[in-house]
Amino acid sequence: MIRVILPQHLRTLANVDREVQLDVSDPVTQRALLDALEARYPMLVGTVRDRVTKYRRPLVRFFACEEDLSNSAPDDPLPEDVVSGKEPYMIVGAIAGG
Amino acid sequence: MSGVRVLVGTRKGAFILTSDEARKDWKVQGPEFAGWEIWHIKGSPADPNRIYASQNSGWFGQIIQRSDDGGATWNPVGNDFSYGSETGTHLWYDGTPHPWEFARVWHVEPALDDPDTVYAGVEDAAIFRSKDGGGTWQELTSLRTHESSSGWMPGAGGMGVHTIVQDPAVPGRIYVAISAAGVFRSDDEGETWRPMNKGLHSNDLPDPDAEVGHCVHRIAKHPSNPETLFMQKHWDVMRSDDAGESWQEVSGNLPSDFGFPIDVHAHEPETIYVVPILSDSYHYPPDGKLRVYRSKTGGNEWEPLTKGLPQENCYVNILRDAMAVDSLDSCGIYFGTTGGQVYGSADSGDSWAPIVHDLPAVLSVEVQTLA
Numbered sequence: 001m002i003r004v005i006l007p008q009h010l011r012t013l014a015n016v017d018r019e020v021q022l023d024v025s026d027p028v029t030q031r032a033l034l035d036a037l038e039a040r041y042p043m044l045v046g047t048v049r050d051r052v053t054k055y056r057r058p059l060v061r062f063f064a065c066e067e068d069l070s071n072s073a074p075d076d077p078l079p080e081d082v083v084s085g086k087e088p089y090m091i092v093g094a095i096a097g098g
Numbered sequence: 099m100s101g102v103r104v105l106v107g108t109r110k111g112a113f114i115l116t117s118d119e120a121r122k123d124w125k126v127q128g129p130e131f132a133g134w135e136i137w138h139i140k141g142s143p144a145d146p147n148r149i150y151a152s153q154n155s156g157w158f159g160q161i162i163q164r165s166d167d168g169g170a171t172w173n174p175v176g177n178d179f180s181y182g183s184e185t186g187t188h189l190w191y192d193g194t195p196h197p198w199e200f201a202r203v204w205h206v207e208p209a210l211d212d213p214d215t216v217y218a219g220v221e222d223a224a225i226f227r228s229k230d231g232g233g234t235w236q237e238l239t240s241l242r243t244h245e246s247s248s249g250w251m252p253g254a255g256g257m258g259v260h261t262i263v264q265d266p267a268v269p270g271r272i273y274v275a276i277s278a279a280g281v282f283r284s285d286d287e288g289e290t291w292r293p294m295n296k297g298l299h300s301n302d303l304p305d306p307d308a309e310v311g312h313c314v315h316r317i318a319k320h321p322s323n324p325e326t327l328f329m330q331k332h333w334d335v336m337r338s339d340d341a342g343e344s345w346q347e348v349s350g351n352l353p354s355d356f357g358f359p360i361d362v363h364a365h366e367p368e369t370i371y372v373v374p375i376l377s378d379s380y381h382y383p384p385d386g387k388l389r390v391y392r393s394k395t396g397g398n399e400w401e402p403l404t405k406g407l408p409q410e411n412c413y414v415n416i417l418r419d420a421m422a423v424d425s426l427d428s429c430g431i432y433f434g435t436t437g438g439q440v441y442g443s444a445d446s447g448d449s450w451a452p453i454v455h456d457l458p459a460v461l462s463v464e465v466q467t468l469a
Contacts, residue, residue, distance in 0.1 A: 009133055009158055013174060043174040047158040051178060059157040093157045 002033060002078075003088040010048070010091070014041040019088060028083045030062060031074035048091055063090040102424045103168065103466040104432055105149065106440055107136035110458035112151055114169045117453075121430055121444040124453050130172065131163065138205045138419055141466040145213035150232060152203040152218070160202055162218075162232050175232035179203070179220055182237035188222065189251040198222045198242065205419060207262035217288075219259030223250060223276045225288060238288035241274065246293065246310045253277035253313050253332075260418055261316050265341075267324035273342060278313035281329070283342050294342030298331060315358045316418040320367035328370050328397070330360040330418075335372055337397050348397020353384045359421035363446060364429045368396035371423075371431060371447060373416045382413040390433070392447050406450035407441065414439070419462035426467055434460025 001021040011018060022036045031054070038045045045051055048060055054074070056062065062069045065079045065087050081087040104115040111129025130136075135154045142148040147168045153161040160179065163172045179200050187195035201221040209215035214231040224242040226235040241259075250257060261275035270287045273294070280295040298312045305311075313332035320326065329336040329345065334355050336345040349355035354374040363369035370393050376384045383389060387409045389402040414435035424430035431447050434440045438457040443450045 007157075009155065012132075013158075013161065043161070046160065046177050052180060057157065057159060096156070 001085050002028065002036075002082065003085055004033070004037060005088045005090045007091060007093040009093070010044060013043055013047065016041070021085075028078050029075045030069060030072065030078065033078065033089060034074075059094040059096055061092040061094050063092055064088070100426065101468045102426065102430060103141070103146070103468055104422070104440065104442070104453070105139040105141065105169070105462075105464045105466070106434055106454075106457065106460060107139045107151070107419075107462035108434075108438070108458040108460050109135055112136040112139050113454070113457060115440065115453050119426055121426075121442060122451075126454055127169065130169070131161075134161070136461065137202060138462045138464075140206050140208060140462075140464045142208035142213040142216075143210050144208070146466050146468055148208065148213040148231075150206040150208060150216050152206050154202045160200075162203065162206070164232050176228065176234050179218070179226055179235055179237075181224060181242065182239040183243060186243075186248055188247060188257060189249060191252065195248070198224075200224075201256060202258075204258040204260045205262055207264070210264050210266055217262050217272075219262050219274060221256045221258035222252075223247075223257050223259050223279065225259050225262065225274055227288065238284075240289060241282060241284075241291045244282070244291055244293075246279070250276065250279040250310065261314075263317055263319055263327075265319070265324050266321045268341075271324075271341075273317060273319075273327070275314040275317050275329075277315070278332075279310050280312040280314050281317060281342055294338075295345070296343065297338075297345035297347075298336065299334070299347075300332065302332070316360050318360050318362050318370070320362045323367045326367065326396070328360050328362060330357050330372055332356065332378065335360065335397060348393070350393070350398035350400055352391055352400050353389075357416070358418040359416055359433065361421045361423050361431070364423050364425040365427075366394070366429075366446075369394045369446070370396065371421065372400075373421070373433065375415060381415045386410055386412050388412040388414065388435075390431070390447055390450075403443075403447040403450070405448065406443075417461055419464075420460050422463050422465040424465045424467045430465065432463050432465055434463040436460065 024036045101118040106113040111132040113128035117124045137152040139151040149165040151163040164175045185198035190196035205219035207217040218226040263273040265271040282291040283294045315330045317329045327338045335349045357375045388407040391400040414437035421433040431443045436459040439455045440453045
């Protein structure tokens, strides 16, 4: 299972704990992971990615295994430690506002 | 026992203030949706248990929340505000064409007779309608695609549909106001729209009498009088007695005719309220005195209402959607400030008292009169 950590406001919106677990079919990419997240929690559609373009919202970041994956290609494979469930995939609200 | 439920949208959540008919003792519920901007929250006239809220965040975008139990519990509903046809451009601040882009829902307006039908005024300017309780939204495209729209330009806060007024006496008639395009009217439930800005005069436009482009801040009407509308424009308080076909200035003796909200007494169609603000350069009340002005003559002759309001060192603003009236026998008036105060009057504005005074900046105030 893929472990996903959501930011506080999206946990409240989806009525979930800090971490959710998703079953994502191979190949496990950011696009596949986010598709699975939105399918399971439809209230999150549009909050992480633009609902039409599927681009990451400007003030959202994706981190995993101490790497910033925010600007990685959406169809690149995710790190093996994320795929195996050893490390979580983190959706983060960017620090903004001073 | 009858009472009121005041719905407050703020920069950091929603608050629900309830009281009995005396409107002296208040219960404060909230924050709901803590940390999110609540641009507007309004109940259905057809079912007071049905409430809609526009929830927005610069990080996570637009959410619409719905309650079916008077605000006790909430659920997110549809948030797909995709424009319904090809999007063109409007003018940007520098005069260049700018693509139409959805940013947020400024205003939710439940239909008069059906709790499942609700309108949404959005930025960039467009009106949407849901007929399934907010589950899905369809744009009424002919407003955004009006022949004048490529020349619309945002106000300082963006280019949004901020006012939606339904006429209970004329089926299918809806007014909207857009910053900074002006007033438009539809007589066919939003299928077609006509600009309604004749008589508006704005010295900050190249053509002060232009058909569109005026920065209308809010319009209001009394349900018993289908022909009469009142308007707080960027500058000038106006009225129309022909359903928006023409407007006349009624600023009269106001200390400033700049301001944002305007509202009408529940039982006196010619009694109206504004809150003068010094100017668009200052955005606070003249002389540091928070004064609601009331006209019992439909404008021109205004009296300051000060009892219970701070009369020194007050430098808050009152935003366009932050005033509302209840319909109890003794009409109640409510308004919220950017300083986080919500003031209420249970006697038509003669005296005021703070209901709460340390909320986040108030974006909107609506009230439901409960049987």
